[in-house]
Amino acid sequence: MNIYKKLLISAFSVIIMGCSGGKYHKVKKGDTLYSIAVKNKVSVTDIMSLNNLNTPHINTGTKLLIKGEAENQKVRPSYHVIKPGETLYRLSVWYDVSVEELRTYNNLSDNRIYVGQKIYLNSKYSKEKDHHSNSSTKNLYISPTLKSFKWPIKTKEITSKFGTRIHPITGRKTSHEGVDLKSKMNTPVYAPYSGVVTYSGWMRGYGKIVIISHGNGYESRYAHLNRWLVKKGQKVSKGQIIAKTGNTGLSTGPHLHYEIRKNNKPVDPTITM
Structure with missing residues (x-):
């Protein structure tokens, strides 16, 4: 009976997911948002938006909505704060924006970035910031x-x-x-x-x-x-x-x-x- 119950529960879960118009992925060890996005032919930004993620980092066991109704889609975040080991290339993959665009939005002369730096991901927000926004001190109180x-x-x-x-x-x-x-x-x-x-x-x-x-x-x-x-x-x-x-x-x-x-x-x- 236990086996039949498990099968029924699994089948019911699949039916519920299908009815909700969404596709899900349970994060396994070694998974990254990039690998999941490539496998499902979607962008990292879409996955982050559908799951209200503020960072590309995910935990094993997390259930992610991969595809949903169009009205649930959101635009990419306005900025990303750099963490150790991150590069402009990684950001370009995560947020579906080119390295050249990232450099333009943030007035960068090269690809060098540093931990704690706020990187703008959208031209709309980059135009609103002042010329100091490339530094980690942008939002600090200026005495x-x-x-x-x-x-x-x-x-x-x-x-x-x-x-x-x-x-x-x-x-x-x-x-x-x-x-x-x-x-x-x-x-x-x-x-x-x-x-x-x-x-x-x-x-x-x-x-x-x-x-x-x-x-x-x-x-x-x-x-x-x-x-x-x-x-x-x-x-x-x-x-x-x-x-x-x-x-x-x-x-x-x-x-x-x-x-x-x-x-x-x-x-x-x-x-x-």
């Missing part, structure tokens, strides 16, 4: 201190962005905790905000560096300098020349490495542009 920051050198040309990158010297994947700004040797560096110099000297990797505390947990760093023009303990005012750019430390040429930190956690400096 009055940060709002008052000025740029440390006259040029705003960034040669290496904030976030994960391949180090130009070591060739290793590392976290770039600031931005590299294009400059000639001995370009004046200005304090973006008033504060107190907490360090002016040599630091491994950074070369000649100046660190300024601005209060409220904020500090700024200026590395690979050629000359220091301030000393530890010295008060500086906004717009004061504090150093000259150079090529010291781990550097491939004259430039300024610029960092902002809040309670010692890196913040994308472009938020102040």
Whole structure:
């Protein structure tokens, strides 16, 4: 009797699924949304929309609706927050959008992305965001201190962005905790905000560096300098020349490495542009 009951229950389940106008898939070990989508000839976005998923990650045993009524279909999410191991290529497969479109929507010059970065998946939303939305700091509260920051050198040309990158010297994947700004040797560096110099000297990797505390947990760093023009303990005012750019430390040429930190956690400096 138990066998017959199981058969009846299975048959009833199939009938119910068929009547509901949907097709289901029970997630097995090793399944991914991509493999399920390919097998069923649908897009990852469709599966996510039908099942109200906010992420492409799924758990074994989950029952997914693969195909349903057209009116239940939804558009792809407006954005995706990058998790470890994810790439633009994976996002393009998951959300049925090309890598080129993702780069265009997010103003990316290459395929490099970093954990925590918000990647826009739709041109509608990419047009609504401001020019800072490429960074993980887009939705962070911008304090009055940060709002008052000025740029440390006259040029705003960034040669290496904030976030994960391949180090130009070591060739290793590392976290770039600031931005590299294009400059000639001995370009004046200005304090973006008033504060107190907490360090002016040599630091491994950074070369000649100046660190300024601005209060409220904020500090700024200026590395690979050629000359220091301030000393530890010295008060500086906004717009004061504090150093000259150079090529010291781990550097491939004259430039300024610029960092902002809040309670010692890196913040994308472009938020102040």
